Amino acid sequence: MSVSDAHSAPLSDSDRLLGHAPIGGLIVKLSLPAVAAQLINVLYNVVDRMYIGNIPDIGATALTGVGVTFPVLMIVSAFAAFAGMGGAPRAGIRLGAGDKEGAEQILGNCVSLLLVLSVALTTVFQLFRTPILIAFGATGDLLPYAEDYITIYLWGTVSVQLALGLNTFISAQGRSGTAMISVAIGAVLNIVLDPLLIFVFDMGVQGAAIATVLSQTVSAAWVLAFLLSGRSVLRIRAKNLRFSAPVLASVAALGVSPFIMQSTESLVTITLNRGMARYGGELYMGTITILQSVMQLLVMPLQGLTQGTQPILSYNYGAKNLDRVRATFKRVFLISLTYTCSAFVFVCLLAWPLARMFTSDAALIELTVKAMPVFFGGIWAFGAQMSCQAAFMGLGQAKVSLFLATLRKVILLVPLAILLPMLMGGDPFAIYLAEPASDIIASVTTLTVFLLFYKRTLSKPAP
Numbered sequence: 001m002s003v004s005d006a007h008s009a010p011l012s013d014s015d016r017l018l019g020h021a022p023i024g025g026l027i028v029k030l031s032l033p034a035v036a037a038q039l040i041n042v043l044y045n046v047v048d049r050m051y052i053g054n055i056p057d058i059g060a061t062a063l064t065g066v067g068v069t070f071p072v073l074m075i076v077s078a079f080a081a082f083a084g085m086g087g088a089p090r091a092g093i094r095l096g097a098g099d100k101e102g103a104e105q106i107l108g109n110c111v112s113l114l115l116v117l118s119v120a121l122t123t124v125f126q127l128f129r130t131p132i133l134i135a136f137g138a139t140g141d142l143l144p145y146a147e148d149y150i151t152i153y154l155w156g157t158v159s160v161q162l163a164l165g166l167n168t169f170i171s172a173q174g175r176s177g178t179a180m181i182s183v184a185i186g187a188v189l190n191i192v193l194d195p196l197l198i199f200v201f202d203m204g205v206q207g208a209a210i211a212t213v214l215s216q217t218v219s220a221a222w223v224l225a226f227l228l229s230g231r232s233v234l235r236i237r238a239k240n241l242r243f244s245a246p247v248l249a250s251v252a253a254l255g256v257s258p259f260i261m262q263s264t265e266s267l268v269t270i271t272l273n274r275g276m277a278r279y280g281g282e283l284y285m286g287t288i289t290i291l292q293s294v295m296q297l298l299v300m301p302l303q304g305l306t307q308g309t310q311p312i313l314s315y316n317y318g319a320k321n322l323d324r325v326r327a328t329f330k331r332v333f334l335i336s337l338t339y340t341c342s343a344f345v346f347v348c349l350l351a352w353p354l355a356r357m358f359t360s361d362a363a364l365i366e367l368t369v370k371a372m373p374v375f376f377g378g379i380w381a382f383g384a385q386m387s388c389q390a391a392f393m394g395l396g397q398a399k400v401s402l403f404l405a406t407l408r409k410v411i412l413l414v415p416l417a418i419l420l421p422m423l424m425g426g427d428p429f430a431i432y433l434a435e436p437a438s439d440i441i442a443s444v445t446t447l448t449v450f451l452l453f454y455k456r457t458l459s460k461p462a463p
Contacts, residue, residue, distance in 0.1 A: 018096070018174050018315035023327050027309055027335075030176045035304030040180070040187040042300040044215065045073060046293050048208040051194050053290075053359040055204060058145075060286055060361040062205055065145030067289030068138040068273060071266030072125060072150055076160055078262035079117045083110045084165035086255020088172040089314045089394055091234060095172070096318025100233070107169050107227070108240020109247045114165045118158035125154050137273040137285065148205045156213030163219040166227060172311050173233045178226060186219030257393060257401035264409040271417045272431060279421050280428035287368045290358045291375045291432075298343045298376075302336055302383065306390030313394030326458055329391050336383035344380040348373050374432040378439030385443040388450035400449065408442035 018026070053063035087110040094103035125132065129150055130143075138146040163186065170179040190211050197207030227236045269292065276284035309332050316324040347354065355368040385408065392401045416434035424430040 018312055019319055019321060019324070023312070023324060023331065026312060027328065027331055030171075030174060030311065031305045031308035032176075035301045035308065036180045036184070039297075039300055039304065040183045042296045043187045044190055044212055045070075046296060047191055047194055048212060049289065049293050050357055051198050052205060052208055055198065058204075060359055060364055061141050061282075062145045063359060064282060064286045064289055065138060065142035066149045066205060066208075067269075067285070067292075068133060068136050068142055068146045069150045069153070070289070070292065071136055071269045072129075072132065073153070074266040074269070075263050076121055076125075076154075076157055077164055078259050078266075079121060080114065080161045080164035081262050082255040082259035083113045083117065083161075083251065084168035084255075085258040085393065086110075086251040086253075088168035089254060089310060089396060090250055091169060092172040092311050092314030092394075093318035093396055095233070096315035104234050104237060105240045105244065106247055106251065107166075107234050108237060108242075109244055110165065110169070110251060111162075111236055112241045112243060113248065113251070114161045115158065118161045121161075122154055122157045125157075126151070129154070136270050137277050142282070145205050149209045152206055152209035153212060156216050159213065159216040159220040163216050163223055166220075166223045168307075169234055170223065170226060170232070171307065172314070174311055174315075175232075176308050176311075182219055182223045182226070185222050186215035186217075189218055190215035253398040254393065254396060254401070257398065257405040260402065260405040260410070261389075264406070264414075268409050268413055268417075271414050275417055275421060275431045276428055279426050279431070283364060283367060284428050286359070286361075286364045287371050290355055290364070290368050291371065293358060294347065294354050294372070295376075295379075298347070298379065299382070299386075302339055302386050305335060305339070306332060306386055310390060310394035313391060314396070317395050322458055325395070329387070329454075329458075332390075333384070333387040336387040338383070340383035340386075341380045344376060347376045347379070371429070371432050374429065375435050377433075378436030378443075381440050381443035383443075385439075385446040388446045391450065392453075397453070400453065404442075404446050404449065407445060408438050412438035412441055 021029075049063055049066060052066055053059045055062055087106045091103040091106045094100070094106065130147065133143060133146045133150065163182070167179050167182050170176075170182065193211035193214060194208055197203045197211050198205075201207060203210065224236070226232055227234065229235075269288070272288045272292075273285050276288055309328055312328045313325055316322075316328070351369040351372040352365065354372070355365045359365060359368075385404075389401065389404050392404065413434055416437055417431050420430035420434055420437075421427060
């Protein structure tokens with residue numbers, strides 16, 4: 001069926017919502033649940049750290065030890081993003097083109113891919129967890145806490161993969177409210193179980209890990225139940241679980257970008273922790289755990305906004321409705337930039353209470369408060385990068401997304417975090433400076449590349 005034929009036929013639910021609803025209201029409708037979902041999702045790890053950091057006597061050390069496991073957690077979620085964020089935009093584009101069967105084939109292949117990845121990740125990390133944690137900086141008093149947490153967490157890898165990876169296919173249908181519920185169910189359970197297992201049952205770090213695994217399992221069950229039901233536009237069907245090389249290739253081409261964006265967060269954490277261990281010591285390593293936790297809290301709503309509007313971009317780009325693509329991007333760009341400028345003011349004014357949420361250790365709070373305005377000195381520009389990067393993802397521009405995904409962290413942040421302290425006489429504060437420098441350079445570059453793409457492709461009249 002041609003595009004013109006598709007538009008002459010009665011409108012589907014997806015077309016009425018994504019293709020014809022007023023853009024301003026649609027952005028709110030899709031983004032608010034996605035923002036809520038991202039905020040709730042980040043609570044899985046951040047709430048763990050808040051409770052762990054406030055365990056009497058051992059809180060600061062336990063917090064730093066669990067913080068060393070962060071690269072492993074990010075790698076696990078990065079593989080979920082590889083399948084989910086590589087497949088969902090492709091499925092959205094297929095829906096926009098009227099090819100529901102092709103969209104469901106993408107979903108089925110991603111389900112199988114997530115299951116295979118879960119088995120592989122669990123096996124590798126469980127076998128080599130101790131040398132991996134030591135390489136990441138978990139030595140001395142930190143190692144037992146890191147091992148206690150990650151050993152239990154890894155048994156829930158399949159739940160993390162399915163919950164995070166498949167929830168994107170619910171959002172791709174314009175069902176962001178359902179996607180939010182998927183995350184909220186597990187996160188609320190985690191918030192309830194954390195203090196119960198950590199303090200009441202005196203299970204400490206292990207209790208936090210058990211709470212997370214149980215919560216993610218419940219979320220995964222909810223997502224699977226929805227995608228298997230008649231309520232979902234896209235359904236998991238047995239015939240689509242068999243791998244198709246062309247489908248996997250298309251998913252991988254787009255999924256490699258979010259995979260690199262998330263997996264390189266692990267590389268960043270490792271680099272920052274090892275640098276602080278060398279130039280500052282365990283106290284400085286503790287600030288990295290807190291600062292990255294605050295960064296997650298601030299950036300996740302923005303990711304929710306951009307991910308929530310990706311279905312609008314994908315669907316209308318597939319339907320060749322460029323007017324709606326342009327109008328959607330312009331609004332998201334302005335909202336994103338306004339948000340990140342406000343976030344910079346927020347962390348400068350509220351540095352002490354933000355640090356206190358994660359620890360009661362006076363020395364750690366004092367150092368974190370001092371470092372926070374420096375570390376977040378470039379977040380005001382980050383909105384430009386996030387909105388443009390998300391637009392490239394939603395429009396299926398895999399090669400550009402891949403370059404931009406590597407730019408901020410791999411090309412800029414990691415080398416700067418290594419070189420700056422060497423150039424500044426071993427001052428650990430030079431490591432904090434690497435973050436704003438990379439944020440600003442990457443944002444300017446991403447915006448420039450997008451404007452060139454916009455002029456060449458999106459500024460043309462719709463066919």
